[in-house]
Amino acid sequence: MKKLAVFLAFFAFFNGGALALVPSNPHFDYNTSDSASVSWDAYVGPGYWAVLADEGTFTTWISSEPLDTADTTRVYTGLKANTTYHFKIKFADEDDSQYSTPISSAIPAVPPAQVSFPEVYYSSASAQWSTVENSPASEYQAEAAMDPAFTLNVSFSSGAVSQAVFGGFTPDTTVYLHVRTFGLAGADSPFSAAPSTVTLAYPPGSEAYGLVSSTGLSVFWDGNGNPGWTKYELTVSTEEGFATVNYSTALPANYYEAAGLLPNTTYYFKALAVNGSGIRTASTGFAPALTYAAAPAAASPALDGITPTSVETHWLANDNPGSTEYYVQASTAADFTGLDYGPGTWAAGPARGVGDLESGLLYYFRVRARDALARPSPWLELGSAATPAGADTTPPSVTDLQGGDDAWRGAASGAYRVHFSDLGSGLDKFQVKVTTGPAFSGAVVSDWTDAVTGINSDSYVSDWTLPAAVFEAIEENVTSYVSVRVYDLASSPNFTVKEDAFYVLRDTTPPTITNNAVSPAGWLAADPGAVFDVDFADALAGLASASYSAGSVPGLAGGDILGWTAVPGFAAGPEYAALWGVDFAALRDGGTNYISVRAVDGAGNARILADVFRILKNTVLRLHGDAGNRRGRPDDGDRPGGRSGGVAAGTLQPQLLLLRRSGLRLGLRRLAGRRRHALLVLRRLHRALRRRRAVQGRGPRPRHRRPAHGAALP
Known part of the structure; x- marks a missing residue:
């Protein structure tokens, strides 16, 4: 090579x-x-x-x-x-x-580094990651989910970015995140490691209390959208501003059973939620809760200081605060039925003297507490004690169950619940006094007057009325205060005065009736509806009822056609001024109906106004005869004393008018083709007319012959 x-x-x-x-x-x-x-x-x-x-x-x-x-x-x-x-x-x-x-x-892509959650919210979280390891042109795919396998509530983001916000999660829930890089050559990087975070929890919602007792209660609150696994912290204090904290506790659920509390004490609660990462929410302050007062505890001795007319009672507070009030009841019955001879009022302190007792009698005593909301505790039985015998120096007792009489009265009809008792010599009588101001102030309306005498019993528990003379002396529309004075049968009579046992309101003026109604013109074949303007008013007691009646003759209030009937749509109050109608179907047909009205106020005062309007009703025949009837004027049969030959006055008048003017046969011809029952009515009219002529001595009217063609009718 x-x-x-x-x-x-x-x-x-x-x-x-x-x-x-x-x-x-x-x-x-x-x-x-x-x-x-x-x-x-x-x-x-x-x-x-x-x-x-x-x-x-x-x-x-x-x-x-x-x-x-x-x-x-x-x-x-x-x-x-x-x-x-x-x-x-x-x-x-x-x-x-x-x-x-x-x-x-x-070069192959690598997963981004520094994957994290910089911000977390209730149902979302923001994510970020580093891009310096890969090319600036790299794109990324990020996934967030509520499970490490990335199958629950998965949220996606992709692109050439280094951050994203993911949502759709539930509060206080772990969220996982992983990111990978899209490879430029098609080979994507693996996903990064999956860091996690926990979404925030919501602050607790509104509260509710249950099972409140003198030493404990249950407090529940709304989770406000948090899941069931959210934890909470509850803080308890007896001070509204939580300057001092009784205790604070971590809770696995949204309720708490508070125990070891003090009776009749206000407790304040606030709670916060803690998510899975230990992040606390703001606190939610709950409405305060008051524990019940505890039943008093037995003291020894419970009863002492016994005299012919009084007994001292004692008990223990049983952890109730000093402001707690107590009620002592005294009775001559072991089951405490009948009258209460105790003080009759609530008072603070673990001791109470019971006076004004009768000598020589056995009394039973019991006591209970109440909290600041006036919720009473169970009773504590204190036992019994007998007052030594002696002269009757104890005045009778008065039990006022009335308070006031807010019903306006037109007469002495009120029954008053003021009762009396005397277990010594017994009751003799009681009197009443009426003034225009409380505590015997103002003018004296009626001085001491016997109301009931000769009682001769140790109690008087019947409701009673004011003497008529006393009531009649009371002025209208002036609040009058009634005091009572009761005497016993002792040799030197003892008496008790109860100021302002009740008050009375008097109204003697009947309601006013204003008649603006206009009688309908002519005969009516159909119901005119709510068109009648008759108004009612009462400024003091107010209207109790408004009614109308229908009579066949004038001045017959109460009606022989229709008795007193409620005005349609009437509503009780100071006035009723709406237009109203009558029961047209119930009115007499073929005659005049005279409408009268009556108004009654809340004190029972009534006013009647007769003949405020009239209604001429005719649903059987149309009138074609005399002009007077066409204008709706009744003739003799519509007036008192009018006669119709043995037929009810006014009932047959329209038909008789027709027959008088045109003759019976002409009338029959005009009515030919009418309804069958109309023909029957005409036959009855014919017979009635013949009888009437016979009574008057005229004899039957001769029959007419049919006139020749073109001849004039007679």
Whole structure:
């Protein structure tokens, strides 16, 4: 081979350089992600000049260097992955036009480095990676998913970029990311290692409390979209601003059973969520919760200081705070039925004196607590004690269950729940006093007046009314305060005064009725509808009802045709001014219907206005006769005392008018072809007319002969 090369060189020399030579068979042996090896055939000569570039025009080059004649391979290192490199070579003594034909080869792509999640959100995350290892022209494929196998909620991104944002994930969920480089020669790089992150959790939602007791409660809150595995931290305090914290606890779920709490105490809670990476959300403050008051605990002694009229009671607070209030009940019945002889009020403190008791009686006592929301605890039985016998010096007791009478009254109809008892000598009587102001202020409407006398019993629990004379003295539209005074039967009577046991409101003025209605003109064959303008009003008690009636004669309020019937659409209130209609079907046919109205207020006062309008109803026959009837004027049969020959007044008048004017046979001819029942009515009219003439002494009217053609009718 060397001899051949020498021969060719000499041949070319002696032939005047007619044949230019270039290195033969340049080729890439191999390449890696950062290196490439190039070889060519050996040739004896002055050496070589080799050039390596990363673009095909060789404007810029990576390497341009001379090589020895003995060199047939050149290994290039430090190259950039996923880059196409171009190579050419020439003999060292040749000019640049004698380079070999360029060859090229692509360095394999490598996965990008520094793949990470710089930002993470509730349902998305941003990703980034390095591109310096590969060619600037490289493109990448990034995938994010909710599992390491990249099968759940996979999100894709591709292009010549180094970052992307992926979404569609659930809160507090691990998200995985891997990226690969698209190879310029078609061979893509493997995926990078898959780093992971956890999306943020949402702050907790609104709360709800359950199973509240004096020492514990359950608090639940909405997960606000977080999955079931989200963890939470709950902080508990008895101070609204959490200046001091009772305790804080980590929880695997969105609820907590709080125990060991103090009774009748307000607790404040706030919670935050913690995602799988330990990142905490902002805290959500919950509404405060108040524990129940604990039932009082037994003290020893529970009852002492016993006198003929009083007993001292004692108990333990049972961890209730000092502001807790207690109620002591006293009764002569072991099951505490009947009247309560205790103080009747709530008060703080673990002791209470019960006075105004009757001497010589056995009393039973019990106590309970209530919290700041007035929720009572169970009762604690304190036992029983007998008051020593002695003279009856204890006044009767008054139990006021009434409070006030907000119903307007037109008469003394109120039944009042003010009850009395006296377990000593018994009850004698009670009286009432009425003033225009509370606590006996204002004017005296009625001074002390007996309401009920001769009771002769230890209790009076019936509801009672004011004496009529007392009620009549009360002014209209003036709030009047009623006080009671009750006496017992002791030799020196004891009495109790209860100021302002209740109040009374009086209304004696009937409602007003304003008649703007116009009676329909003429006879009506159909219901005119809601067209009648009769208004009702009552400024004090307000309207309770409004009704109308229909009568056959004027002044007959209450009606013989239609009794009192509710005005359609009426609604209770200070006034009713809507147009309204009547039950047209229920009105009398063939006659006049006189409509009257009645209004009743909430105090029972009533006003009646008769004949506010009238309705002439005729749905059987049309009138063709006298002009008066065409204008809708009734004749004698429509007025009180009118007669119709034994037929109801007004019922047959339109038909009789027709017969009087034209004669029976002419009337029958005009009505020929009418409905069958109309003919029956005419026959009855004929008979009635004959009877009427007979009664008047005229005798039956002679029949008319049919006139000759063209002759005038008589």
